[in-house]
Each structure stands twice: as C-alpha cells, then as structure tokens.
Amino acid sequence: MPECNHCGAHVSDQFARVFADEYGHIRACPNCSANAGIAEVSKERAHEA
Template sequence: MPHCDNCNNHVSRRFQTVFADDEGNLLACPSCSPNAGIAESSRDRSSRGESAE
C-alpha cells in the first residue's frame, strides 16, 4: 500500500498517482501537511512542466 514518506501514513493509490514525484516519492499527505500546501506544490510542479503521473 502506498504511504507518505514523511509521516508513513497510508494514502490511496490515487493520491500517490497525483502527488508523488517522478520517482514515486510522496513528501507530504493530508495527515502531515495542510491540503493547501500539497495543492500548491502540485501547481508549482505543473507550471514547471513536470507531469503529475
């Protein structure tokens, strides 16, 4: 099962697919980081042309 690399809490596969980096690292989740911070990180990555897949 996927988990947050920061706090080791379980996350869904869908969450991992959307928010993990290209190597599959998931540095934050709703349990250890505010949702706004996660969304901003995803937007920043998208604006740099990085894929969220």
C-alpha cells in the first residue's frame, strides 16, 4: 500500500499515481499539507531532500 514518505500516512493508489515522483516517493499528502498546495509542497520537499 502506498504511503506518504513525509508523514507515513496511507494514500490511495490513485493519489500515488498522480503525486508520486519518478521513484515512487510521495512527499506530501492531505494529512501533512493543505489540499490546495500538495503539488507545491511536494516539489519543495523534493528540492530540500
């Protein structure tokens, strides 16, 4: 089951297909970031890693 690499929360397969990077990492989810900013937060966290 896919999970957020930032907070460990479970996410759906559909969410993972949309927001995971090319390595399958999900750096932001609805549990640890605002829904409207998931893509932006994910990019910021990927840049910081």
